[in-house]
Amino acid sequence: MRILHILNHTRRLNGHVHAAVDLACAQVRLGHQVYVASEGGDFDALLQANGIQTLLISHKRKAPSLIKALLALSSYIKKFNIDIVHAHMMTSAVIAFPICKLRRIPLITTVHNEFEKSATLMGLGTRVIAVSDVVGASMRRRGVAPSKLKVVLNGTIGSSRAEGRSEEPKVLRSPSILFVGGLHPRKGVPDLFNAFETVHRSFSSAHLYIVGDGPFREEYKKAAATLQSASAITFVGSTRDPYPYMLGADIFVLPSHADPAPLVLSEAREAGCAIVGSSVDGIPQLLEHGEAGLLVPPNDPDALAETLSHLLESPDRIADWRRKSQLRIERLMIERVAKETLEVYHSAIPRAKAVALAT
Structure with missing residues (x-):
């Protein structure tokens, strides 16, 4: 054809x-x-x-x-x-x-x-x-x-874009929380900042990594700088391949307000991250409706903070959700x-x- x-x-x-x-x-x-x-x-x-x-x-x-x-x-x-x-x-x-x-x-x-x-x-x-x-x-x-x-x-698993990519995990400060995506309101990044501020009070060793670029990057950097947890937030910027960051992360978070079917979840699951995503649009389907990743309501920093804290309380919980990320992964x-x-x-x-x- x-x-x-x-x-x-x-x-x-x-x-x-x-x-x-x-x-x-x-x-x-x-x-x-x-x-x-x-x-x-x-x-x-x-x-x-x-x-x-x-x-x-x-x-x-x-x-x-x-x-x-x-x-x-x-x-x-x-x-x-x-x-x-x-x-x-x-x-x-x-x-x-x-x-x-x-x-x-x-x-x-x-x-x-x-x-x-x-x-x-x-x-x-x-x-x-x-x-x-x-x-x-x-x-x-x-x-x-x-x-x-x-x-x-x-x-997207098995795509030609992935050929020759690095399989070496980035060394991140653990416990690490990772976001990968465009920096604009649809992705819910301010919700993640607010949730992380709450999480950091109880888990001071936690670190948040923001990978990606977009029109709101400078605004988000200024907002993050006002937080008490500012020193534990790293803006990585744009990268040709975020996969090594996923390999090195403990928890991957996608707090979107709208996201029809984000490819980044395929990559995060392939990397074996414990995943937290908002229950909006195609995210639940890509996470097997909560079986392969934890779902939280969109626009709800408190619920996101509670879920992240629940994971950070126990390394065994993170390991368990890492395993669950592989459930029926062949569908991706x-x-x-x-x-x-x-x-x-x-x-x-x-x-x-x-x-x-x-x-």
């Missing part, structure tokens, strides 16, 4: 980029011809190393740029005889929709950021993939027909994601063509 993924860019900054890159590389390993059209970025070299041709399509939301994007996409589809177009963001879907209609090619859309109002436009797809059950339910409420909506739970393999996505593709292709592709 000849597959064209279209997304706004291939920079490391966004989770949807990681998911699209992981999927594209996994599809190549399954024997398919894959192309990625975007404005380019950090992952282009990795894509090319995996036999994926990268193509240029502007995603600027201005009429002249959109017209050029439409013409470019039409040209690529014709030149490479594309069977499936897979759009990963709203602008990508809007660009792809008329060309796919004109050329009678199925358009698959993946809803990565369901919390955005524009996610409704992902319903333009012939098939719409939701990255978790909660996202699927939300898209049904937005009017996407159940007949064309499929849930393919995010997973990228190969499973790729195979389920291909099933969605086949369901969207006219029967005669599907038979031809299978033979």
Whole structure:
């Protein structure tokens, strides 16, 4: 099958980029011809190393740029005889929709950021993939027909991005609590600061590590500096690979207010962390609804502090939740994601063509 993924860019900054890159590389390993059209970025070299041709399509939301994007996409589809177009963001879907209609090619859309109002436009797809059950339910409420909506739970274990990464744990001050993610309000970092302030009063040896960057980094650093626990909080900043920090951490925390299906939980579970996550969006599903990680209400620093304290009271509890993180972890393999996505593709292709592709 000849597959064209279209997304706004291939920079490391966004989770949807990681998911699209992981999927594209996994599809190549399954024997398919894959192309990625975007404005380019950090992952282009990795894509090319995996036999994926990268193509240029502007995603600027201005009429002249959109017209050029439409013409470019039409040209690529014709030149490479594309069977499936897979759009990963709203602008990508809007660009792809008329060309796919004109050329009678199925358009698959993946809803990565369901919390955005524009996610409704992902319903333009012939098939719409939701990255978790909660996202699927939300898209049904937005009017996407159940007949064309499929849930393919995010997973990233075994991805090409992980090849050659360091397996050496970072040496962290123990007991260590780790957050990895973008520094903006949706991730609930201020809640974590407030919870850690409470925790630190009883567990003065605990240390909090913040890995990641974002528009609120300086604001969060100033807020942390006012806390009595300030000396026990380390801002690591952005890193190419946070996995060694996960390997070295005792507890991984994701206190998000909204998070459709964060890939970082796959990585934290793979690293064997004891995990605490907020019970919002796709987080419970990725944590086996509390069997593979502890769940706390979002926007509730007191509940988060209580759960962290419960773990820190006993190293045996942390060890127990480390073991529990491995429960049914095979569900988070990228190969499973790729195979389920291909099933969605086949369901969207006219029967005669599907038979031809299978033979």
